[in-house]
Amino acid sequence: MSNYPKPDAATLLDIYKKAALIRFNDERVIKEMTAGKLIMPFYSTQGQEIIPSSVAANLTDDDYICTIYRGVHDMLAKGFPLEALWGELAGRVNGSCKGKGGPMHLTYPKKGMMVTTGVVGSSMPIAVGLGWAAKLDGKGQVSIANFGDGASNIGAFHESLNMAALWDLPVIFICQNNRYAEHTSFANSTKVERIAIRAASYGMEGVTVNGNDPDEMYGAVKVAVERARAGEGPTLIEAMTFRFNGHLVGDAAHYIPREELAAAKERDPVPALRKRLLADGVAREADLDGIEAEIKAAIDAAVIAAFAAELPDVAELKRDVFAHELA
Amino acid sequence: MSNYPKPDAATLLDIYKKAALIRFNDERVIKEMTAGKLIMPFYSTQGQEIIPSSVAANLTDDDYICTIYRGVHDMLAKGFPLEALWGELAGRVNGSCKGKGGPMHLTYPKKGMMVTTGVVGSSMPIAVGLGWAAKLDGKGQVSIANFGDGASNIGAFHESLNMAALWDLPVIFICQNNRYAEHTSFANSTKVERIAIRAASYGMEGVTVNGNDPDEMYGAVKVAVERARAGEGPTLIEAMTFRFNGHLVGDAAHYIPREELAAAKERDPVPALRKRLLADGVAREADLDGIEAEIKAAIDAAVIAAFAAELPDVAELKRDVFAHELA
Amino acid sequence: MTEPKKMNMIEAINAALHAACEANPKVLALGEDLADNEEGGVIGVTKGLSTKFGTDRIKSTPISEQAIMGAAIGASLVGYRPVAEIMLMNFVTVAMDMITNHAAKLRFMSGGQTNVPIVIRTMTGSGFSQGGQHSDYLEAWFAHTAGIKVVAPSTPADAYGLMLSAIEDDDPVMFIESLPLYWTPGEVDFKPVPLGKAKISREGSDVTIISYATGAVHALAAAEKLAKDGISAEVIDLRTISPWDRETVFASVSKTGRAVVVHEAVKEYGVGAEISAVLHEQLWDKLKGPVQRVGGAYSPVPFSKPLEQAFAPNPASIIAAVKVALG
């Protein structure tokens, strides 16, 4: 792992900015839910911030990503605008999907956020299609499929990895292994220790990295992106991480042994990266305070805009079912 | 491979008997079809006879098997009676399924022939369930899932192997790798050279053997069956073989290079085994002639009985939909 | 368990599963997060089962719906009675082959040699802001599939009684649990409720409202309001959607001469269409006007509250349809 290319100082700072945005935003969502102002199923991403931040640091707006219900971190890292996000969470017309999709179907093609699915595994086959399109277009775009450890046991995983490998598609499969699938631990659903070894079944490169370590995560993705852009095919990256909250807001996660959870939180990657930036002299305390204040202000503004916006008209039920509005 | 337990002389002879039955029966089916007397989709198993014959030599009537449209070899080896088979192929009331299932759904639970499916991959999940039942029953039964090389790319494969491994079920997955899936060569659907390596993705034992060699095939199955009966879990056996005919009767298989086919036929495993039995002194020419004549006579009798039997009454359409006949 | 008791539908189904497992050691249960180590299901419907009956019989599974269904089907072929959970109804889409090509057909295709006594439990329903992939009622797909029964209770007592009957039934049963009804308490008398038998949940003389699941609850509310306007509505809760209780429905509609069918599933090509078609075919002379239908909008289930509410039937839309029916 140590011979991966490492992020430079500017990149590290960028990764931290994204991670902080994800963390603060997640906290704010939960706060608004707890206050009864947002009503929805919400899948917190706390603990997993470094993964998408390191992924996105390797991407451009033209690259595609598909993600899952637990995907707001992936989206924010990729540049999903806060207003479009909060509008959608609040079910308002200024939401990216005009309130029709909600938290499990957030979409923002302008930044490559092509699909968010609520069905386990289903990000993968569609990412294969985006990879096929990217290959046909020949502009070097890559397609990212995010999914969880639990999803690695569903049929769509198998079919997608095999097809991507067979066709040498520029797809990067990112398994965010947070050790739990709803209430089921990784060990209770999988006999193997590492999902990444499954890549061998398809003649694909596969690696397991510490997803909470920006060096490893950034480096592994960089290698995979370069491989993909060079037309050398897909990669499976298993990013080890931990889910700090329950499966969704409201789940107290009693099935996670308290010590396991405490140990993971002890190693919280977001403050850890902050400390490192300070220690390495990448940024000063005041810089980071300023950055964080800016992020919080931006979230504030998006929340206010969302709640100020209109709810959709019921006429919208007939729109977007097909291209032409239904009679 | 050489350290597999080898079949003794009696077992080898038994394997030959089964293989000859399968071959003669297949030839007879094609003959009756060519004569216009049987009308159905039929998936010849010529070239693959040694696999099921060696499998079945390790099984009892209490063991379960699930197979596919290309599965008459598996069934005959397992003891599916010829009359019940021919009655079904001819769509008669004396068929095992009263004519309702046909060649793709042949079933005969009395000999453990539990399911024949026409859907690629679908033998596997059901075999997992039979393995679960066997484990609960605790009588040491095993459950066999037969499928093709093409089927190893469908989602059901992945889910089934993972679950069987996780639960340590007595299931043996037998991939009959005949190098083609309909018109698609193995290389055009799979980047890896060996399906058996996929076992590693599930923490399962996996081996590739020459399915046309009764020593290897019998030995590999014996080891797997012992493992399963001992409660030590499933095995994936990839049995390399070749399909001598087209995908189904009527397909001239122009997509198979002629030399490839000729080379495979050159190594036809049924006459090869016959030669070996003679060379090793397991049987004399006259013995084998006698055995073969008996088999042919039995097939004859079944064919005659089938065509003499009644076609089902249309009232059967309402029966067996549910336990109680529909109003 | 003979004293009637007030409980909600979660508790009622839980009690039925306990009773069935207690009464018959062949009853099994499996699904994601089902065992107590995983909190006895995401909503707790299966709580206590694995502790009481052991994790050999009551199994949490990987996220592998094809393997879940296959495991249930396979075990059922040899005498077990598995109750398999597909967490939400939208996820049956990844297991449709197992359900419709296999579970529903194996009895017929085997000419009655095998049968598949499984229950498929699944939850669904709009109203929880879960959006397009977590709220669909798909009962019409299964009703259109020969060989599988479809059940959808609206009260705890019916849920209890139908679950017992579904487990005892020798054929596959799709058992639909309506999320919005889970927490409503009701008196449970712990008696089996026969499959295929509707319930007249309110007597009336002017019009018959035919429904099931959430629709049956809305229909009752509508009938109460209609009563205040002097309109006497008879409410029939089908309970079993396929095969449905023609006798009870015909008797009622023959009496009232007017009918409205209500369900939350998309109206077009829904269950209401079949019932409407049959009523016209069979009771033409008794009908005073065309049968009316109330169903979900022709759109995916939307996220935003006003749209989600406009999607589904409610007492007001039922009342409106009754008024049309009355002319």
Place this chain on the structure above:
Amino acid sequence: MTEPKKMNMIEAINAALHAACEANPKVLALGEDLADNEEGGVIGVTKGLSTKFGTDRIKSTPISEQAIMGAAIGASLVGYRPVAEIMLMNFVTVAMDMITNHAAKLRFMSGGQTNVPIVIRTMTGSGFSQGGQHSDYLEAWFAHTAGIKVVAPSTPADAYGLMLSAIEDDDPVMFIESLPLYWTPGEVDFKPVPLGKAKISREGSDVTIISYATGAVHALAAAEKLAKDGISAEVIDLRTISPWDRETVFASVSKTGRAVVVHEAVKEYGVGAEISAVLHEQLWDKLKGPVQRVGGAYSPVPFSKPLEQAFAPNPASIIAAVKVALG
């Protein structure tokens, strides 16, 4: 391509695919055995495409229906127009999640930001002794799913014209090819046929027979026989099942006052139910008697000839229904 020409449906669809690929470089095709190396499809519908347009655009795939559909969906999200083949309609069951949870819903759930202009080609139909898992018509499932169109031509000209329109349509289209109609030649004029527009294939005044696919052919045959009995039947070939052409059907039934709906799919909960329900709702005063339905038996498709024939509608059963309709 402007001179009308006699050809069968295989040739017509092949010609349409060639024309579409020629006209628009964004048109792609994929499926099992689809390319010329694999003989251009198991029946040759896609013959020549890969040779002409290259195997980057025209791809044979592994047996991985979820990945096939995902590949199509993904590519369609960014401007391509893939035509994906699911070999037989029963195999859509392994890809239902991709089709109904994703292809049909992404436009709506994204608030119109994305759309899925794909065509799903699939073959089906009884009459070839293929039994329970290779013969089903499942159009009602998709008609019940908001967001996907359903097409089923009965003539080569319509197949050509509908294929062109389906590929040009900005929404997903399920394109059902009836095996029994493949080899019937007809005059093809190489014109697009609009989606959603029915065809009056025979004018008449006593009764309207509404059908599509094989039913439309049987309906014409029935109408000819009825004419000899002095009964004048108008035959409507819907061509598009969803959304269906109410205008044309309403006009005809308003004129004749009697209607019979015919399809090969199981009658119960089939497409005929919806059409019957709507006709009663909308044309109550014009109807002289209840709408009759003719459909497949409530059973899996049986193998044995007499049963298979009894399963499906035919001119005689349509005539019988017409006579009931006439009272």
